[in-house]
Amino acid sequence: MLTVNAVAAPSATEPLIRTTIERRDVGPNDVLIEIHYAGICHSDIHTVRGDWGPQHYPLAPGHEIAGVVTEVGSEVTRHKVGDRVGVGCMVGSCRECDSCRRGEEQYCREGNIGTYGAVDRDGTITQGGYTTHVVVAEDFVVRIPDGLSLDVAAPLLCAGITTYSPLRHWNAGTGRKVAVVGLGGLGHMAVKFAHAMGAEVTVLSQSLKKREDGLRLGADHYHATADPETFEKLAGTFDLIINTVSAGIDLNAYLGLLSVDGALVNVGAPPEPLSVNAFSLILARRTFAGSAIGGIAETQEMLDFCGEHGIGPEIEVISADQVNEAYERVLASDVRYRFVIDISTLA
Known part of the structure; x- marks a missing residue:
């Protein structure tokens, strides 16, 4: 076993602390990765605080991992010592x-291993x-292209693939x-990907306070959903809507923004059920769907x-x-747009 430094939650109600955890020995099909950067995802906060069910503590979160391979098992063929790699969800x-x-391990019938x-x-x-x-099985480790710095690459392993996958599946372009x-x-x-894929991109946000950012990131249009006229003006407009918000929204209002055969896809995970009027779907052959992360092959494609x-x-x-300060800022929406931990500060 390998003992390593960590930041972990001792319980659902206490701040995260510095501690140590144990990693398994490197097996024949495993790689040992020295982590350089780890992104902070909202899912980390939900999980360590028990919002999605009871947890075993201490718990070190983090599923946006970027680093370098330092050891490989005897049967590993995909990676070698020195490779820049990532691990996702x-x-x-x-x-x-x-x-x-x-190649859609994210939808494993038995449930993937988080x-x-x-x-x-x-x-x-x-x-x-x-x-x-x-220490991770080689099949669940992806290669980070040379053109991406490791700190920037880390959040792509969750935030990136979570938005790339539905855009590809529903043919944004x-x-x-x-x-x-x-x-x-x-x-x-999602804005950056959809723009790069060639789509005409609109941001729908509660207010216009991030409008300048949205346009800089690649959006062609930006509208405030707090303005009722937005839903009248844009009715029947979109082929695809990606909902990234993990809170309740008026689904019927947003479904009304879709054209015939349009799809509204949830990647945000609100804690409460969402209500849909069947006629919001039936009258224009619309689809309401959900999407998780991508599989390993699609994650590599995304990178x-x-x-x-x-x-x-x-x-x-x-x-x-x-980290604890960052958690509070995430909850207050005080980050533009992803925190990344420099793991060298754990050494």
Whole structure:
């Protein structure tokens, strides 16, 4: 076993603290990664605070991991020592179900193994990227292109792939009108991706306070949803709407913004059920759908796309001692647009 430094939650109600955790020995198909940067996702906060169910503590969160391979198992063929690599939201799956065979491990029928807070194959609880090192099966490690710095690459492993996957699946591109609801950690990546794919992009935000940012990031239009006229003016406009907001919205109002055969896709995860009037769908053959992260192959595709097009998140790099402050700022929407921990400050 390898003992490594970490920032972890001792319980659901206490601040995160510096501590140590144990990593398994490197097996034949494993790689040992020295973590350089770890992004902070809103999911980290929900998980460590028990919002999505009871957890085992201490728990080191973090599923936006970027670093360098320092050791490989005897049967590893995909990675070598010195490679720049990343790990996202999952570190395992059954690998045998239809979804896994299609390369969609995120939809594993048995449930994929989350990077932290999940039960691993050996019965231990997985620990995430707020640590100096991690041991991961090679099949769940992706390559980071040379054109992406590691700090910028880290949030792509969740915020990036969570928005890239539905945009690809629902064919965002030239001639398509795409709206993004919310301009936060997920939303700002959706805007960048949709723009790079060639779509006409609109941001739908509560107010116009981030309008300048939205246009700079690649949006063609920006509208305030607090203005009722927005829903009248844009009725029947969009082919695709990506909703990144993890709070309740009036789905029927947003469905009314779709054209015939349009799709509203949720990537945000509100805690309460959302209500849909069937006629909001029926009268224009509209679709209301959801989307998780991508599989490993699609995550690699996304990283390569970012390297080719020079796409990355807007980040604020912090030290390990600033994690609790960062959590409070995330909850207050006081970040533009993703915090990234410099893991060297944990050494």
